Amino acid sequence: MDIILAKSAGFCFGVQKAVDKVNEKIGTEKKLSTYGPIIHNEQVVDEFKKQGVKVVNDLSLLDSGNENCVVIRSHGIDRDTQMQMEDMNLKIVDATCPFVKRIHRIVEKDSAEGKKIVIIGNPGHPEVEGIKGWSVTNANVIETEEDIDKLSLSIEDKISIVSQTTFNHKKFKDLVEIFEKKGYDISVANTICNATEERQTEAREIASKVDVMIVIGGAHSSNSQKLYEICKEECENTIFIQTLEDLKLEQFVPFNRVGITAGASTPNNIIEEVQNYVRINF
Ligand code: F3S
Numbered sequence: 001m002d003i004i005l006a007k008s009a010g011f012c013f014g015v016q017k018a019v020d021k022v023n024e025k026i027g028t029e030k031k032l033s034t035y036g037p038i039i040h041n042e043q044v045v046d047e048f049k050k051q052g053v054k055v056v057n058d059l060s061l062l063d064s065g066n067e068n069c070v071v072i073r074s075h076g077i078d079r080d081t082q083m084q085m086e087d088m089n090l091k092i093v094d095a096t097c098p099f100v101k102r103i104h105r106i107v108e109k110d111s112a113e114g115k116k117i118v119i120i121g122n123p124g125h126p127e128v129e130g131i132k133g134w135s136v137t138n139a140n141v142i143e144t145e146e147d148i149d150k151l152s153l154s155i156e157d158k159i160s161i162v163s164q165t166t167f168n169h170k171k172f173k174d175l176v177e178i179f180e181k182k183g184y185d186i187s188v189a190n191t192i193c194n195a196t197e198e199r200q201t202e203a204r205e206i207a208s209k210v211d212v213m214i215v216i217g218g219a220h221s222s223n224s225q226k227l228y229e230i231c232k233e234e235c236e237n238t239i240f241i242q243t244l245e246d247l248k249l250e251q252f253v254p255f256n257r258v259g260i261t262a263g264a265s266t267p268n269n270i271i272e273e274v275q276n277y278v279r280i281n282f
Pocket of ligand 1: 012098099166
């Protein structure tokens with residue numbers, strides 16, 4: 001039995017940094033919260049909860065003053081929420097991934113210069129909501145070709161296009177091409193994170209040569225869902241699991257090669273557990 005584990009599986013730089021920041025503050029801060037789940041992984045969030053870290057989604061639930069320490073999650077937040085935190089005089093630890101911060105800056109600057117903002121990403125995803133909130137004018141979010149047709153943009157408009165960090169690279173390129181073909185005046189910042197691109201390329205490659213492909217990730221993790229989609233295109237027997245408990249490999253027996261990859265917010269111990277289980281049992 002061959003097991004191919006993706007080298008890029010597991011915590012990316014931004015997620016590792018956010019988790020490290022929370023760990024640093026545990027024990028030194030009496031009232032520690034994260035604004036929203038720190039990363040999209042229930043196991044990690046639950047582990048922090050056990051250590052007294054609260055998850056708040058509503059600032060009105062916190063008392064003002066720097067007794068309360070709030071960690072901004074890796075996905076970032078919108079500008080109004082950040083201002084509100086500052087006005088409340090909370091102790092703020094910003095764990096927004098620097099790659100996401102860069103998008104905030106582009107959107108803020110370009111919108112202030114009068115460009116119309118188009119974000120290519122999943123509407124409703126916290127990272128996208130945060131990015132939208134840095135535009136000084138209304139930002140548009142698109143995910144598909146049909147969404148482009150629904151935009152109320154004029155050919156005279158100057159348009160600034162950015163991407164959610166975890167968006168599918170090929171889909172991003174295709175959508176940008178449509179804007180070009182329609183003759184829009186666009187400036188494009190490909191803000192897809194390298195870590196995401198490498199992970200997607202490696203996942204595709206592994207999935208194309210195995211009998212079963214396992215993708216490990218949080219149910220709400222956008223980058224893990226994308227990995228699943230990509231792997232499924234290459235390998236019909238692709239399964240998505242959150243932890244070892246979800247793994248049902250018996251249905252695929254017999255098989256010779258198994259591939260494993262994991263999203264950016266999947267901790268190493270879960271990946272190792274799955275790998276060991278497959279090695280021992282099949
Ligand atoms: Fe940052 Fe890229 Fe991870 S944007 S949070 S390093 S996937």
